[in-house]
Amino acid sequence: MIVAGLDMGVQNVKVVLLKDRKILSRGLAPSGFEPEKAVEKAFQEALEKAEVAFSDIQHITATGVGVELAPKFDSKISVVSADARAAVYLHPSARTVIDVGAEESRVINCDEKGSVLDFALNDRCAAGAGAFLEAMARALEVKLEEMGALSLKAKGTTSISATCVIFGESDVVSLIHKQEPKHEIARAIYDALAERIVSMVHRVGLKPDVILVGGVARDIGFAAALKRKLGTEIVIPENPEYAGALGAALYAVENLGGR
Amino acid sequence: MSGDNIQYWRWREYRLTVPSVKWKNAETITAGIDVGSVSSKAVVMVDGEICSVSVMRTGSSSPDSAKKVLEWALEGTGIKPTDINYIVGTGYGRVNVPMANSTLTEIACHAKGANYIWGPTVRTILDVGGQDIKAIRCDEKGKVLSFIMNDKCAAGTGRGMEVLADLLKIPIEEMGEASLKVEEEPDPVSCTCVAFARTEAVNLLRRGWSKEKVLASYMRAMALRMCNLLERVGCEKDLVITGGQSKNIGIVSRVEKILGIKPLPPPNWRENGRDPMAAGAIGAALFAKALYEKNKNTT
Known part of the structure; x- marks a missing residue:
């Protein structure tokens, strides 16, 4: 039985193919201005890797911020539900899921079956998501991919507030003027975002194990800051950005009566 | 020019002099400088009357922006920086107005400036x-x-x-x-x-x-x-x-x-300099006058 999970993210469209609940392949394409093309591309990548045809897919479950832009699917679920399912699949003892995406972030408490018990959402403010890091890297004039490693050299001598991307930019610019070293500013940036996320964690309750997913989970600077601010170990799966698509695919299995 | 080169976000910078205001025999010449996050404003006042105004984009450095916007306000007026008795800095970058004799919050300055622009009936300022x-x-x-x-x-x-x-x-x-x-x-x-x-x-x-x-x-x-x-x-x-x-x-x-409330219309600011955008700088220049006179009387 082959099924697909489709995650219509703000930045990327992601596809995960499952065969008998095992991951067959993944595909990803930038969302861009033409969502249909992005979906086609992501599917194409996944299908080629798995060496199966589109017609072999028995059920597609879609999720993601842009789910209404998905051209075709058989069922849909919320990102929160998808994250919870994926988390327990990837790490069976996961009970708190932190998902930091490009423009949204979520913290979810789930049970051992991957059902949602409680969650907190940040979706109206860029300061609580990956967009914050992007804007701050621009203000700091470093590449986002390099900011993480840079921040690890810092001792933590300064801080900025992450109540707002726009105010954060001003903070970063004034720190540059004060000749604060770039690696210290980088660490302050990650700490600020991590603090926002930690406050969401405390809203729902911190229950181990904690798993971090979403595109921002790949950022070593953020992962380190989150660990620091949370004071607990964090599990980061391989391919954390595919969690939503994976969770959707697991729902597709359930929709077909599988477990 | 190709369409893509137009910077649509660019608003117009300007300066103006109010020709009727003479400064040569003035008792006080004061200035207000409002360094905002996006625009910097300077107002030069002669005995409490607006003499000149300048509005320009704030650069990456607040001290430079403060200096530039004041120089631009003075341009063509004949007033030299040393002729100014007192300068008040305000706005988001107010701590970085090096030539200011003192600084005040933009909230105080906007209220003062609005009172000057529209008169004593103003009760609420947005x-x-x-x-x-x-x-x-x-x-x-x-x-x-x-x-x-x-x-x-x-x-x-x-x-x-x-x-x-x-x-x-x-x-x-x-x-x-x-x-x-x-x-x-x-x-x-x-x-x-x-x-x-x-x-x-x-x-x-x-x-x-x-x-x-x-x-x-x-x-x-x-x-x-x-x-x-x-x-x-x-x-x-x-x-x-x-x-x-x-x-x-x-x-x-x-x-x-x-x-359901009609805001008072802006005055004819292109002629009298009472630009609502420069209300903070206008208020700062008024405070500068008051502070200068207070200091003069106590010393």
Whole structure:
């Protein structure tokens, strides 16, 4: 039985193919201005890797911020539900899921079956998501991919507030003027975002194990800051950005009566 | 020039001199410098009358911006920096106005400036700048009674307009008019986060919305945020609007519609220099006069 999970993210469209609940392949394409093309591309990548045809897919479950832009699917679920399912699949003892995406972030408490018990959402403010890091890297004039490693050299001598991307930019610019070293500013940036996320964690309750997913989970600077601010170990799966698509695919299995 | 080279977000910088104001036999010459997050303003006053005004973009360094904007205000007036008796710095970058004799908050300065521009009937001031929205209550002398500002988030401020001007390719000074060209006022956008303005607008355009409708929706959301602050501070007549967005008819008309209170129209500022955008600098120059006179009398 082959099924697909489709995650219509703000930045990327992601596809995960499952065969008998095992991951067959993944595909990803930038969302861009033409969502249909992005979906086609992501599917194409996944299908080629798995060496199966589109017609072999028995059920597609879609999720993601842009789910209404998905051209075709058989069922849909919320990102929160998808994250919870994926988390327990990837790490069976996961009970708190932190998902930091490009423009949204979520913290979810789930049970051992991957059902949602409680969650907190940040979706109206860029300061609580990956967009914050992007804007701050621009203000700091470093590449986002390099900011993480840079921040690890810092001792933590300064801080900025992450109540707002726009105010954060001003903070970063004034720190540059004060000749604060770039690696210290980088660490302050990650700490600020991590603090926002930690406050969401405390809203729902911190229950181990904690798993971090979403595109921002790949950022070593953020992962380190989150660990620091949370004071607990964090599990980061391989391919954390595919969690939503994976969770959707697991729902597709359930929709077909599988477990 | 190819269309892509136009910087739609660029608003016009200007300076002006009020020809009727003579400074040679003046008792006091003072200046107010308001370094905002987006624009810097300088006002030179001669015996409490506006002599010249300049408005320009704030650069990456506040001290440089303060220096430049004051030099520009003085240009052609014959007044030298050393002729100025007292300078007050204000605005978001006020701690970085090196030539200032003292600094004051922009809240005090906007209230004072609004009182000067429109007179003693002003009770509520809505100041909308590049990344600030402030609702200020004042008395008949322009003294601040209370205020509320957006201290946590820049949503709904002028910065979003720059982002949209670029995206929609509409010159920033024409956006207000454009936003009024809709048959029916659309619902406000659900999110006015400046960092999301682009995605928000792109999503609406993708749904087939016209540029004008997108602007109307965004400006309505901005105006709602402003009115929320005004209601919290307790909006009493007369209401006036200062700051850069006072020039945005799309915002001004929507605030009026939502509140049911008509803000006082801007004065003929191109002739008398009483530009609502420079209200903070005007207030600062007035405080400078008062402080100079106070110091002179005590020493």
